[in-house]
Amino acid sequence: MSAAARRFAVARLGSAGDGVADTPDGPLHIPRALPGESVTARPAGRGQAVLDTVEAPSPERVAPPCAHFLEGCGGCALQHWDLAAQARWKRERLIEALARAGFAEAPVAETVATPTDSRRRADLALRRAQDGSVAIGFHARGSAEVLDLRECHILEPALFALLAPLRVVLRRLSALAREGSAVVNLLDSGPDILLRTDKALDAAGRRLLAAAAQQLGVPRIAWAQGENLHETAAQTGPVRLMLGAVEVAPPPGAFLQASREGEAAIVAAVLAGLPTKLPARPKLLDLYAGIGTLSFPLAKRGRVTAAEGSAEAVAALDAAARKAVARVEAVKRDLARQPYLPAELKAYDVVVLDPPYAGAAEQVAQIARSAVRHLVYVSCNPVALARDAAVLRGAGFGLVSATPVDQFRWSAHLESVVSFSR
Numbered sequence: 001m002s003a004a005a006r007r008f009a010v011a012r013l014g015s016a017g018d019g020v021a022d023t024p025d026g027p028l029h030i031p032r033a034l035p036g037e038s039v040t041a042r043p044a045g046r047g048q049a050v051l052d053t054v055e056a057p058s059p060e061r062v063a064p065p066c067a068h069f070l071e072g073c074g075g076c077a078l079q080h081w082d083l084a085a086q087a088r089w090k091r092e093r094l095i096e097a098l099a100r101a102g103f104a105e106a107p108v109a110e111t112v113a114t115p116t117d118s119r120r121r122a123d124l125a126l127r128r129a130q131d132g133s134v135a136i137g138f139h140a141r142g143s144a145e146v147l148d149l150r151e152c153h154i155l156e157p158a159l160f161a162l163l164a165p166l167r168v169v170l171r172r173l174s175a176l177a178r179e180g181s182a183v184v185n186l187l188d189s190g191p192d193i194l195l196r197t198d199k200a201l202d203a204a205g206r207r208l209l210a211a212a213a214q215q216l217g218v219p220r221i222a223w224a225q226g227e228n229l230h231e232t233a234a235q236t237g238p239v240r241l242m243l244g245a246v247e248v249a250p251p252p253g254a255f256l257q258a259s260r261e262g263e264a265a266i267v268a269a270v271l272a273g274l275p276t277k278l279p280a281r282p283k284l285l286d287l288y289a290g291i292g293t294l295s296f297p298l299a300k301r302g303r304v305t306a307a308e309g310s311a312e313a314v315a316a317l318d319a320a321a322r323k324a325v326a327r328v329e330a331v332k333r334d335l336a337r338q339p340y341l342p343a344e345l346k347a348y349d350v351v352v353l354d355p356p357y358a359g360a361a362e363q364v365a366q367i368a369r370s371a372v373r374h375l376v377y378v379s380c381n382p383v384a385l386a387r388d389a390a391v392l393r394g395a396g397f398g399l400v401s402a403t404p405v406d407q408f409r410w411s412a413h414l415e416s417v418v419s420f421s422r
């Protein structure tokens with residue numbers, strides 16, 4: 001039985017985008033409540049509560065555009081909040097993260113917004129129901145349930161349009177017994193799909209996927225059982241994505257910046273974060289380079305070494321660089337186990353880092369000990385950024401510029417580009 005609803009004053013927003021009320025028992029997280037609101041909520045244990053009614057709404061509360069938001073879709077956390085307020089909150093989170101690292105009053109730019117219907121990469125959950133139908137969508141908040149997307153205001157329309165025919169195909173795919181996932185990347189050649197399912201793909205399944213690729217205009221469908229290595233199940237043509245002027249053939253499920261607009265904003269902030277005075281033939285080191293999203297634009301400014309841990313991403317980057325005769329050398333390297341050491345870093349005028357969510361503790365420790373003078377750090381996690389920035393500050397780096405990018409509209413995620421020099 002759920003607890004009785006009680007009244008709470010919402011003081012602030014937590015890092016996951018939940019309203020937080022301070023209570024004698026500690027902070028209480030109330031999803032979908034906003035700062036300044038008086039709400040009733042039912043405590044659900046472990047500092048969590050379920051919103052019951054909003055008694056005094058914030059003037060910043062707005063009607064969520066998507067029906068699934070009200071059903072608890074975990075794809076968005078903040079559709080009930082005015083966008084300008086979200087942009088201010090994201091900027092404040094970056095200011096706080098940098099202040100925690102010791103950079104008080106950092107020169108933080110306004111948040112760069114990205115539009116609705118622009119997400120070109122999504123990791124969607126698949127779940128087969130008792131009647132054989134397949135739900136495709138995001139998990140419901142804090143649950144294994146998959147919300148079958150009948151509308152979506154974040155996905156690129158071309159990706160959303162794929163869901164209805166994909167449901168029909170997956171219904172017949174015996175390799176999907178109960179659950180799986182589909183990473184869908186919208187490339188310039190069309191949608192690229194990586195299916196992960198819970199059973200083996202038999203000959204009938206391969207024929208089904210080959211026919212689906214033809215019919216849906218999808219150049220490639222890759223498949224894997226669980227977390228095993230993927231294989232190409234169907235290919236009707238080449239895959240390609242332009243990164244600046246360079247054509248890349250991304251591997252299945254490749255990391256892409258979530259939207260073209262987000263990518264453009266990050267690339268622009270990285271280029272703007274380079275020192276104004278560079279030597280005549282600068283050498284740039286792009287760490288955690290992926291398929292070269294930043295490496296190719298950086299190659300316009302100098303010779304780039306692009307290091308990345310995924311063998312497939314490095315192969316795609318290397319092939320694209322050779323074909324385009326770009327000044328980019330691709331290196332496969334695990335930067336947690338084998339970070340660039342001070343002696344190697346000596347060769348570079350600028351280091352660009354774009355690490356995964358956990359940050360770049362091992363690599364930043366080596367940069368701190370090196371003679372590197374300029375660094376541009378692209379972050380998708382303000383907590384890791386604060387930790388790594390504190391190390392840089394301790395090593396004498398000052399903060400030159402910082403730009404928050406709201407690449408995941410309506411979510412609590414924050415991307416940022418921060419430039420340091422010493």
Ligand SMILES: C[S@@+](CC[C@H](N)C(=O)[O-])C[C@H]1O[C@@H](n2cnc3c(N)ncnc32)[C@H](O)[C@@H]1O
Pocket residue numbers: 255256257288289290291292293294307308309310313333334335336337354355356380
């Ligand atoms: C946030 S993505 C950035 C990719 C690229 N810079 C871009 O903008 O598309 C982080 C990248 O780090 C890579 N990565 C994760 N852990 C790594 C490690 N230990 N060593 C090297 N690369 C790693 C991932 O494969 C991924 O390509």
